Amino acid sequence: MGAFDPLITYEKGTYIETDTGNKVSRKATITGATNIILGGKSIIQTGSILRGDLRRSTAGQHVVISMGRYCLIGEGSIIRPPGKLYKGAFTFYPVRISDFVHIQPNCIIEAGQIGSGVEIGENCIIGKFVITKDLAVILPNTVLPEGTVVPSMSVWGGNPGKLVDTLPETYQETMEAKCKSYYQRFRAS
Numbered sequence: 001m002g003a004f005d006p007l008i009t010y011e012k013g014t015y016i017e018t019d020t021g022n023k024v025s026r027k028a029t030i031t032g033a034t035n036i037i038l039g040g041k042s043i044i045q046t047g048s049i050l051r052g053d054l055r056r057s058t059a060g061q062h063v064v065i066s067m068g069r070y071c072l073i074g075e076g077s078i079i080r081p082p083g084k085l086y087k088g089a090f091t092f093y094p095v096r097i098s099d100f101v102h103i104q105p106n107c108i109i110e111a112g113q114i115g116s117g118v119e120i121g122e123n124c125i126i127g128k129f130v131i132t133k134d135l136a137v138i139l140p141n142t143v144l145p146e147g148t149v150v151p152s153m154s155v156w157g158g159n160p161g162k163l164v165d166t167l168p169e170t171y172q173e174t175m176e177a178k179c180k181s182y183y184q185r186f187r188a189s
Helices: 171-185
Strands: 008-010 015-017 023-025 029-031 036-040 049-051 065-069 083-086 089-092 095-097 136-138 154-157 162-166 186-188
Touching: 171 186
Parallel strands: 008 186, 029 049, 036 065, 065 095, 136 154
Antiparallel strands: 015 023, 083 089, 154 162
């Protein structure tokens, strides 16, 4: 996270850069794009899948996935809204991802909410309606069962996931700097 960190390069033309600075891989699958809001300066990497087409069955536009600023969706990760039976009909509920969230490669996310400054390690499964409060770390290969609530300033790991540690008070600044640094180093070659 310093001035001497190496650049993270991608081949020119393999990512689309939006007006708000989002970098989206041409090899990412984004369905129902009109139901997805990206806050800006976020990166959606190759092989990621965002399922904006899974939405409530009522008429009109619905925000299915909303993502804040400086977020990273790692290679091969899947973001999809959680769903359940409600009043006899199956319906989907929105996923809210706040600012400064890093989701590492090969994760499956069906959370209801991911707070600001959250890092989710590689190969994690975040079950339906999981709520992750601000400033939390989910260690690699963790499985969080449906309905889990991850409190702020905590580290979770295991299968099923459980509290394994706490974070220092300086974690917010650390995570914000890490996310901004990653974005600035992610450049076309």
